[in-house]
Amino acid sequence: MPEPADLLDVARPEPGPLSDGTAAFPFAPPVRGGDGELRWEALVYAVEPGYRPLMLDLWVPEERPAEGAPVVVWVHGGGWVHGSRRRRAPHLHQNRVVERIVAAGFAVALVDYRLAAEAPFPAGVLDVQAAVRWLRAQADVFGLDGSRVALWGESAGAHLSLLAGLCRRLEAEPPVGEATDVSAEVQAVVDWYGPSDFAAMSSPVDAESEELGEGDPFAILLRDTTWSRDELSPVRYVRPDGPAVFVAHGEDDQLVPVEQSRLLAEALVEARVDTEYLETAGDHVFVGATVVPEVTDRSIAFLCRVLAGRRLGDPRPLDPHTADLEERMAATGMWPLLDAPAPVARERGVVMRRDFYPPRPFPVASVTDGVLPGPAGDVRIRVQRPEQPTDVTVLYVHGGGWVIGDLASHQGSAARLAATAGAVVVQVDYRLAPEDPYPAGLDDCRAAAAWVLEHIDEFGGDPARLVIAGDSAGGNLAAVLTQELVDRGTPVAALFLIYPGTDLRGEASADVRLQYLGPDADGLAGDPRVSPVLAPTLAALPPTVIGIGAHDFLYADTVEYAAALRAAGVAVVLREFPTLNHGFFSYGSVSPAAEAAADLMCRDLHRLLHRATA
Missing domain, CATH: 3.40.50.1820 (Alpha/Beta hydrolase fold, catalytic domain)
Structure with a gap:
């Protein structure tokens, strides 16, 4: 595995022929973030003909185990029709959620995926799985531990993360990306206020509804897909051998009702899946409450236990x-x-x-x-x-x-x-x-x-x-x-x-x-x-x-x-x-x-x- 000095040199300065797929796209050496982590930008993880190249940004902590840093794949929200890896909801950005994850010792890959108006479902969730496979295939290059991978999604991104982690039906879909012989299984999913049962929702949307513009995101999601509301519902795919799941939801959520997470948590517990459920104050994205640091730390503690086999922030000095x-x-x-x-x-x-x-x-x-x-x-x-x-x-x-x-x-x-x-x-x-x-x-x-x-x-x-x-x-x-x-x-x-x-x-x-x-x-x-x-x-x-x-x-x-x-x-x-x-x-x-x-x-x-x- 590359030492830190070697990681600083990981780059692809020259483009290659398009026939090289993801290897055709150059990327710069990493820059150091505010906590010393290494940050690569615009890494191409999949190239699907007829679509834009799919990219992720990768943040790797400076200090990590010899086997590499466990990986969190961050899946953004936006009602399936908006959003980007580069943009997090203001409430999450102000509370430095991603920075806190990296500070706890996890590498974070912030991924773009095809939105519902670009490609019909299940394109977005297949893209998320492609990102997991690419990160595993490139683990030795970037100092990652490909055996310990979690998905962390918020709102629509949580929906995609749950399906990517739970839904066996996706195995029948043509895979996206190049590393198709690499597993897309994940060890854990962090679900922040994601919809889980579409049959019980009239029109699920995402955060900051004033930014969504014309059209119902749910209608756009359903427009060209062959999947029914029931088939789009993660709760349908809960299974005893699935990944561990952390669920967090604001009890005053006006966009995705908190009952969606209660229902999912109950199904997970009934299936004896390793589950933690946190219901807290706040609207969608926990707006209106000062709980984001608490929910973030609780989510990180869950990942420390499940992925890293350690306690939160170990070692940290006594108060x-x-x-x-x-x-x-x-x-x-x-x-x-x-x-x-x-x-x-x-x-x-x-x-x-x-x-x-x-x-x-x-x-x-x-x-x-x-x-x-x-x-x-x-x-x-x-x-x-x-x-x-x-x-x-x-x-x-x-x-x-x-x-x-x-x-x-x-x-x-x-x-x-x-x-x-x-x-x-x-x-x-x-x-x-x-x-x-x-x-x-x-x-x-x-x-x-x-x-x-x-x-x-x-x-x-x-x-x-x-x-x-x-x-x-x-x-x-x-x-x-x-x-x-x-x-x-x-x-x-x-x-x-x-x-x-x-x-x-x-x-x-x-x-x-x-x-x-x-x-x-x-x-x-x-x-x-x-x-x-x-x-x-x-x-x-x-x-x-x-x-x-x-x-x-x-x-x-x-x-x-x-x-x-x-x-x-x-x-x-x-x-x-x-x-x-x-x-x-x-x-x-x-x-x-x-x-x-x-x-x-x-x-x-x-x-x-x-x-x-x-």
Whole structure:
């Protein structure tokens, strides 16, 4: 593979005879972009007689693996009749979407394709496949990894990307381009607000409708093609062996209704395709909302997982505010907390919260304490109610390695959930190890769930709108509890897990395992009631929101659990935060990155619950 110096020399200064096909067209050496990436312009990837040469621009990151950079093929929108590789919607251009993809370590090929008024469908989607084949054939020349290719389309470009990735019918069409012996299969598709079911749409168009001029783009698309509305619909071609798919859509989209993406996501999940779905604020192209950076980072994180086998932006340094916080706490000699015996650790936890990361205040209507009957006596609870009416109840289980933590330690986290997710939050103060080892804490959580459901009219009021939530050790208990509830037919609306402990067999949990599980720790760690990832089936679990920092010692276990949920057909929102560590949900008062991450997770839950009743 060429070294960077060699790539700077990759050019074709002289034209060749037209009989040479794509090799007949010269191209200049690359120029460096603002982040050091190499940019080639106007590379001809296909020449079809009677049509203009088809071109792409290629941006390759300066730093890339020895095997080459994974490739993202950017497919522009424009209602199938407008647009160009050189022009992105203002909202996307202003947020530097393509630049962010390259900065994450991906090569990006921005492709032109034949528009519907130039050549009848499926010409455009065949062109996209031709670009994939050409990039694979030229991978060694441009420093690419042809084994890792994704399509990223927006609006009409998302429609073409989905068909290029999913539709087997295209194999019967005469291929476009020269490298016809090279595979056009892709490993992933990123679909931003694309139409998926034309039969359910009256007249799908694209962004910035004022620029579309006379004529209905959908009518133009249909005018000369032999494909029916149903045959043009990507949802028809969903298959279990298809590429992984990320779907994002603004809930206020007036051009392509958000129901199009909901329908597609449901079909993908039902087919057990590796799927992530993000419904966010905003109109078409997310106009009217400030979510493009968030959606871009989420899309990139998906590609990092699927294509690159790594976490978003790996390696990236720890958030400086978090690093400074941990350094200051370590300087006291009282942190990490769990290095000390349990009674001492609990006292130190109070000091750390008070002096270093006091909870942020959140507006709630009321905070009341109470008790419920537990298996070994009363179990304390704390109830926080949002200011607005809600029918959602969250049972929140605190973290602390099963050894520390109480109602006060996590009141701020519970208040955030109540205020941001819009739910009545019931905190449960379960018994702690080592004084009360497993299964004491889990038994208290079981009792709390049963009691809350029995008294649901005192909380959110709807037993079908119960959410189980927890962080760290509490995330472990929440996952186990939810598994037990759904296994016996009790409905749970959602599972909300903040850096959860899901597999206690590994070294990541070794320090607290003995205290929590007692002398038979190694044997018990293989029990699904201790390690929820080992449950015989995860398929009945509800939609799940999971947040984890890339620097967290539980990162690998958490990602594995999320993958197991997806493989079982569970809808999962996995938030991977590349600069954060364990505990970020409590660090919002000192770290803007932690604050943004915690807020984002709560808004994920709010959207999930809102969508469930839409």
